Ligand SMILES: NC(=O)c1ccc[n+]([C@@H]2O[C@H](COP(=O)([O-])OP(=O)(O)OC[C@H]3O[C@@H](n4cnc5c(N)ncnc54)[C@H](O)[C@@H]3O)[C@@H](O)[C@H]2O)c1
Ligand SMILES: N[C@H](CO)Cc1c[nH]c[nH+]1
């Protein structure tokens with residue numbers, strides 16, 4: 001892996017430049033723009049053509065029939081059913097803690113004010129499926145949607161030559177997805193935004209995907225709501241010489257194998273660990289079935305930065321704002337307050353990143369490409385919207401009318417002032 005050295009400022013500049021190169025790719029932006037325009041204009045016809053071009057799959061019906069979903073559920077192996085059931089149980093119990101309610105308040109006699117929560121009516125879940133199947137992502141997205149009370153949960157995922165993976169269909173059934181459509185990439189995002197003959201237009205699109213999916217969500221934002229930019233996976237690890245280089249390397253590769261554009265990053269105070277991890281990555285890569293993908297990610301985006309002390313390590317990691325951050329230092333929980341920008345934090349040597357991908361229960365859809373600076377993990381709160389309400393008695397309005405009129409006139413908005421004055425008997 002590339003070893004980066006230099007002052008903290010130099011390292012921060014290097015990681016920022018690398019991040020921008022991955023996140024802003026003009027060729028991807030142009031391709032996505034064209035696909036979205038085509039889907040808006042040509043609907044299903046465009047979707048079927050992109051299925052053939054990008055996924056090499058010719059199907060005439062985009063929707064997966066309910067009978068196929070039921071059969072997948074019935075045929076599921078007991079072992080896989082047990083794993084999905086454990087994951088569902090833990091995801092549900094964690095996300096139940098995120099559920100919130102509106103509020104109502106009366107700060108003055110005659111004044112009622114408050115906020116009510118309404119589940120979104122229809123959401124579209126993007127479930128990746130270009131180079132791997134992601135039943136776990138279905139649980140991570142549909143379970144919070146169900147808990148929030150969303151009535152219509154539509155799922156899109158790239159088509160497969162032999163039909164969708166039965167584990168994907170079973171996970172969708174288990175999680176309560178209502179409709180499944182076989183289409184992926186930017187075209188799927190376009191379909192959910194504009195609606196086509198087969199696919200309904202939704203209120204919000206949520207879920208992760210590769211750089212085409214992430215770019216498409218960015219471009220449709222405004223026509224539809226989106227959750228966040230959840231693109232190619234990332235792992236940042238902070239470790240000192242107490243860490244096991246074999247485990248650190250394995251964790252870096254666990255995310256590198258998602259996508260050639262994934263980012264695997266180690267920041268360490270130990271040159272000896274840097275050297276050992278670099279060698280362990282090379283040797284573990286040899287036996288990884290998804291070697292080509294992981295190797296591309298490690299070669300193009302991977303790096304090990306050597307810093308003088310742990311404080312600098314956190315400073316650099318906060319600049320990177322990784323999707324996943326592993327702390328492989330003694331007493332890891334004592335560093336929680338040093339972390340300002342990360343999607344999810346994995347504390348200590350046993351909290352390997354895949355624990356969170358599959359069974360721990362916290363979500364696994366997180367912001368990428370530095371957007372953990374301002375986005376949060378996917379949660380129940382992403383599936384509800386808030387509406388405020390106000391009621392005033394005549395007496396309460398009379399006591400505050402002067403302030404309203406003064407502020408309205410200050411803004412030169414006499415119509416606003418009049419609407420109050422018409423209600424005040426002088
Ligand atoms: N951030 C998160 O929370 C999170 C969670 C899970 C997975 N992921 C990421 O999801 C992604 C899954 O990627 P994937 O590729 O396997 O599946 P995907 O479903 O995201 O993308 C596959 C689709 O990309 C489109 N595509 C591929 N090449 C194209 C091209 N040259 N031009 C236009 N469109 C093209 C095709 O339409 C294809 O169907 C990975 O990047 C993984 O790291 C992220
Ligand atoms: N690590 C991914 C998020 O970047 C989530 C995932 C699903 N399956 C395996 N991993």
Ligand SMILES: [Zn+2]
Pocket residue numbers: 233254255258354357
């Ligand atoms: Zn993963």
